[in-house]
Amino acid sequence: MSVFSRIFKNKKYGDNSHLNNQLNSNKIIDNFDNKNQNTNNIHLEDVKMNDSKINPEDKNYFKKNRSLAKKVIAIANQKGGVGKSTTAVNLTSYLGYFGYKTLIIDIDPQSNSTSGLGISTDSDKSSIYNVIIGGELLANVTIKTDFLNLDAIPSSIQLAGAEVELVASMKREYKLKEAVDKIKNDYDYIIIDCPPALGLLTINALSAATEVIIPIQCEYYALEGLGQLLHTIKLVKENLNSELEIAGALMTMYDPRIKLAGQVISEVKKYFPEKVYSTIIPRNVRLSEAPSYGKPILSYDPECKGAQAYKSFTKEVIENGTKRTR
């Protein structure tokens, strides 16, 4: 029995030649950057200071798709290291780049999306902790980032105790929703980066959200734990937030050298019929370097394959799934 069939028990795999065709229909942007390519480049200074250097085509894109906005999206998967924070940082910075007023809320005590945007994670500063536990207004904790149209609610390590502190409070599942409802109209998109657990913080995010995006790493154990995640989403929908929908599953860290990656994508498509984004995020070293400089990829290296992929994914999110594979 192959490794793969052991993982997905009781499933038989026959001829896999169709997989290559299926993969070709996806927007797989390989992970090898071609240094000689000639794409429209945005330099950090431009992104920071004004929007005069935005590719004119991209400005028109915003005009055409302006009406498709107004969403609160949680980025959730209880597995760690699947690309939630990378997706939150790069999706929000591209939404801002395209002209949408965007807010990123970091509710992971590890604060990766806070630091990934170059924001300090000092525990003496106000953060989402003060909102969830102290009842502070989100507007009082909001930080303007260095990136176009992007505000952020930072996290801090203090939040690690919040799960326990929340247990005894009234309406403990709705702390974030109550805060988000007050500022909802100030933004086109609010994106929430969840911690790697299905505890009260993630439940708060799912209760506040209209949609959830599930990043899934293209690896052997991709489907492990997905049943539990979907069950939690279902319970939240039935009991706490009837609005909640799964926007889609995003395949991340695709490496064409790993043959099994294609099979994983195919399995995930069976699991989420019509809900897998056609953009597949490649494993790309520039994406993993950017956070240590406190920059999203559009600022760190807008030409790399990882940047192209996140830009393409952002357009799919804006267009609300019209390009999803069948």
Ligand SMILES: Nc1ncnc2c1ncn2[C@@H]1O[C@H](COP(=O)(O)OP(=O)(O)O)[C@@H](O)[C@H]1O
């Ligand atoms: N497409 C990618 N290519 C290469 N490295 C990636 C990619 N996506 C994420 N990473 C790296 O993998 C690690 C885990 O990603 P992260 O977004 O923090 O996951 P999560 O938030 O789900 O725990 C980080 O070090 C990140 O920089």
Ligand SMILES: [Mg+2]
């Ligand atoms: Mg994270």
